[in-house]
């Protein structure tokens with residue numbers, strides 16, 4: 001009876017440990033990195049302007065449906081030089097909106113504001129907007145959509 005009890009406890013311990021180990025190992029399993037996704041032709045992003053863009057998130061599950069459509073803001077600084085911002089506010093994640101007249105990104109939730117280069121201007125956000133890595137290939141702007149911008153990017 002003692003051996004049976006000890007064996008069941010061992011099985012229970014292993015079953016309990018599996019999700020804990022999976023959580024701890026999560027950051028080492030970056031199988032989605034380098035999912036370069038096109039935002040379209042460079043002509044969509046005029047020099048000196050910031051434009052809204054969408055793409056299909058490569059990190060998806062069969063049940064995700066419409067939620068794989070993801071938005072971002074693209075700023076073309078000069079020819080071949082861009083910034084691609086995550087649409088989510090760095091405070092609690094509400095979608096920010098670009099206002100060209102004031103050259104500010106504004107968050108509707110708690111009044112966070114960001115300058116055109118994505119740096120924090122005012123309000124509760126603790127930092128600037130998160131940015132995607134980007135590159136230009138054959139006249140198209142691509143972002144590494146498999147690598148979600150986040151706090152791990154902070155240095």
Ligand code: FES
Nearest residue numbers: 089091107110112
């Ligand atoms: S979520 Fe944007 S300021 Fe709070």
